[in-house]
Amino acid sequence: MTGDHATEMSRTSARRGGPEVVIRREREDDLPTVRRVHTAAFAAEPRVADLTDVLRSAPAPLEPLSLVAVADGEVVGHVLLSASRLDAPRRIVDVLVLSPLGVLPEFQHLGIGTRLVSRALAEADESGAPLLFLEGSPDYYSKRGFKRADEFGFRAPSLRIPAPAFQVAPLSAYEPWMTGTLVYSDPFWAMDCVGLRDPADLADRDGDGADAAPADGAAEQEAAR
Numbered sequence: 001m002t003g004d005h006a007t008e009m010s011r012t013s014a015r016r017g018g019p020e021v022v023i024r025r026e027r028e029d030d031l032p033t034v035r036r037v038h039t040a041a042f043a044a045e046p047r048v049a050d051l052t053d054v055l056r057s058a059p060a061p062l063e064p065l066s067l068v069a070v071a072d073g074e075v076v077g078h079v080l081l082s083a084s085r086l087d088a089p090r091r092i093v094d095v096l097v098l099s100p101l102g103v104l105p106e107f108q109h110l111g112i113g114t115r116l117v118s119r120a121l122a123e124a125d126e127s128g129a130p131l132l133f134l135e136g137s138p139d140y141y142s143k144r145g146f147k148r149a150d151e152f153g154f155r156a157p158s159l160r161i162p163a164p165a166f167q168v169a170p171l172s173a174y175e176p177w178m179t180g181t182l183v184y185s186d187p188f189w190a191m192d193c194v195g196l197r198d199p200a201d202l203a204d205r206d207g208d209g210a211d212a213a214p215a216d217g218a219a220e221q222e223a224a225r
Contacts, residue, residue, distance in 0.1 A: 160195030
């Protein structure tokens with residue numbers, strides 16, 4: 001679903017009584033505002049905004065998919081899908097990674113992150129990519145189409161990624177032989193945005209070893225690194 005039709009289909013209120021929200025493709029003039037969204041949403045992780053800029057422009061086998069949520073004419077949320085590779089037994093497979101997902105703090109808990117993830121899944125499927133991976137809260141993303149990746153025979157790109165946090169959404173082009181190790185694109189490594197670097201981070205994680213999401217599923221500020 002692309003173009004004006006997709007934008008119109010995405011023009012709904014995030015929640016009854018909430019602002020009208022439009023989900024659409026990112027435009028060139030959105031870039032400064034998208035950076036502000038991630039700077040605010042990830043105040044403790046300033047690298048996320050930088051990672052977004054690098055992933056958007058880095059050479060890759062698949063075009064990045066960059067979506068924004070707009071409320072009252074203002075960009076209030078953003079999600080980026082960028083290319084990585086799966087080292088499968090038969091051959092290297094080009095796949096997508098969802099990272100980051102961010103919503104301005106004052107617009108969190110309105111379901112905007114859920115809307116962005118839903119649209120991202122639809123566009124990833126339409127692109128022909130077979131798999132969409134992420135690191136993130138299993139409580140949040142398991143309700144939005146993602147499953148533990150190790151259950152499909154996938155291996156995480158780093159031992160510092162807790163197994164429950166390494167998740168995947170198989171898409172229409174997925175075939176059962178597509179197993180193996182996910183290999184992140186270079187920007188994730190160059191900017192040290194893979195897994196848990198500090199073991200103390202586990203103190204802020206839930207019992208499954210991944211960021212806990214609020215009960216209403218509004219974990220929009222979480223980095224699916």
